[in-house]
Amino acid sequence: MTDVAGLGDGVATVDGQTVFVPFAAPGDRVRAEVVAGRDGTLRATGFELLEPGPHRVVAPCRHFGTCGGCALQHLEPAFYAGWKRGIVETALRRHDLADVPVDDPVPAVLGSRRRARFTAVGRTGGVVLGFNAAASHTVVDVLECPILTPRLEAILPPLRTLLADVLVPGERLSIEALDLAGTLDLLFLGRTEPGVAARAALAAFATSADVARISWSVGDSPPEPVALRAPVRARFGSVAVEVPPGAFLQPTEAGEAALRHLVLAEAGTAARVVELFAGLGTFTLPLAAAGARVRAVEGSPEAIAALRSAAGRLRVETELRDLARSPVRAEELSTADVVVLDPPRAGALAQAAEIAASSVRCCVYVSCNPATFARDARRLADGGWRLLRVMPVDQFLWSPHVELVGVFDRGGGG
Ligand SMILES: C[S@@+](CC[C@H](N)C(=O)[O-])C[C@H]1O[C@@H](n2cnc3c(N)ncnc32)[C@H](O)[C@@H]1O
Structure with a gap:
């Protein structure tokens, strides 16, 4: 076994062909039956472990190997963290952004998925x-x-x-x-x-x-x-919000705190913020509590109503808007000091094009999908922006998912 693929399967090369071996670790020697999928991909149907590789550890959960929730319990923590950082680096490389520094992920801890x-x-x-x-x-x-x-x-x-x-x-x-x-x-x-x-x-x-x-x-x-x-009720900093049934919340409290800390570190001193995909106000309310005037845009009527009602006297202007169909235009964004966005997995390409064309100086992009983040980052880079740094946050322990915060500013000429 030579590697771990993007979805968490072990990767082996057999007779010059790539074979995916779920739940195998690099350096493992295994005996497995290989079958070809309809798309021609070769996969092992299971395996007998002949010799463990150096990064293999004993998986803590009895369901590991059958349950689809976890793909990576068998990897030692340092290797696992490096692999998660590698997911982000690979996505950036695909869009010619390989020179951007990527931090080690903020780790997820056991017993924290809420x-x-x-x-x-x-x-x-x-x-x-x-x-x-x-x-x-x-x-x-x-x-x-x-x-x-x-x-x-x-x-x-x-x-x-x-x-x-x-x-x-x-x-x-x-x-x-x-x-x-x-x-x-x-x-x-x-x-x-x-x-x-x-x-x-x-x-x-x-x-x-x-x-x-x-x-x-x-x-x-x-x-x-x-x-x-x-x-x-959820509490974002000092402000409590009534949570509608089924509303989006970050999957771990610690991950949410890490994301909020990173967003506030970059945008917490801004006077005017436009926040896109604001949800219940995970970032909006702490930004407003820190003194910013925040325009919060979100597509869920229930979420935006809860956010409006929680904001009280804070300087938050809320707007219900489908940002995929109707992105906030460059000229509307240009009144802000910072744009914060946190789109769903599909990313926000049309919105990135508007940010690229605006005269805002700083953009903080929170993402749960490095692939669409890197695509959108490329769009911003093509519009004269610089991606300064990417900070991964692991909220989905032992899964191939990783979240991140990317900080952009205008390149020299913007
Ligand atoms: C990843 S969540 C982030 C929410 C919030 N920032 C947080 O941290 O809790 C993405 C948010 O985008 C909203 N959303 C999804 N598609 C949208 C669209 N087309 N237009 C506007 N908002 C959308 C969802 O309702 C959700 O609140």
């Missing part, structure tokens, strides 16, 4: 509850998950018992679970509305398992509250 999506499938006499197996729709019955907060991990057994009464055999649903410093919020994503008996069971469960709120949603319909026992 947000997770579980899948449940009804079975005769019970239910399977957990995460999908790797590259499969089969659900792994998760009995432990060391990356989750203890509160989230502890909700799995009672949730399994509840769902055994709610789901008929073969019925499938997802549960978005959020642990806000011990306050638990559950959103059930079902294919049909819950019946009278299911509603009663959910309400009783909220009390017995001390869940603050349970909501239910079918398809794209807005979540309907089924039980509400306590407010669900």
Whole structure:
């Protein structure tokens, strides 16, 4: 085994051909059966470990190797951190930005994932509850998950018992679970509305398992509250925000704090900030509390309403806007000292083009996808901007995902 590929699979070369070996580590000697996928990619279906490589460690979770949630538990921490930094460096290299310094990632810690999506499938006499197996729709019955907060991990057994009464055999649903410093919020994503008996069971469960709120949603319909026992609030710096069911929050509290620290370090002294993809105000509210006048733009009506109401007397102007269809124009951006943006995985190419054409001097780009970040960074660089530094933040422990903050300023001529 020579390397670890971008999605976390081990990479071997056999007879001059690349073979992907999931859950193998560099330096491992393995015996494996290799099959060709429909696209011609060669993959091992499993392997026998003949000799471990120097970076291999014992995976801490019993589900490692079957559960699709983690791809990299078997790598020692220093190698794993370097590999995550390498994902960012590779993305930048592809867009001719190889000379940009990339920091070591801010590490994710065990027991810190406060947000997770579980899948449940009804079975005769019970239910399977957990995460999908790797590259499969089969659900792994998760009995432990060391990356989750203890509160989230502890909700799995009672949730399994509840769902055994709610789901008929073969019925499938997802549960978005959020642990806000011990306050638990559950959103059930079902294919049909819950019946009278299911509603009663959910309400009783909220009390017995001390869940603050349970909501239910079918398809794209807005979540309907089924039980509400306590407010669900996030705190961004000194400001509290009511969290609507299903709203976006950073997956770990420590990762959110690291991102906020990096954003404030670059934009915290600005007088005027335009913030794009503002969500519930993770960065908006601390920036405004630090004295900035912030124009916060966001596409979710629920998020922007919550942000507006939390902002109170802070100098925050909110705007509901679809930034993919209607990016904020260069001339509107030019009134700001700093632009902060934090788009979804698809990135923000059209918005990057407007930033490039504006006369703003500084841009802080938070990203959960190094590939689209590097593409957008190229667009800014082509418009005369300099990417000064990239700071990765690991919030998805043992997965191939990595977040980052990139800081841009105008090159000499801008
Ligand atoms: C990665 S989240 C960041 C939110 C916030 N900055 C935070 O840290 O919690 C991306 C945000 O972009 C919003 N969003 C997604 N697509 C959008 C679009 N086309 N226009 C405007 N906002 C969008 C989502 O609702 C979400 O709040």
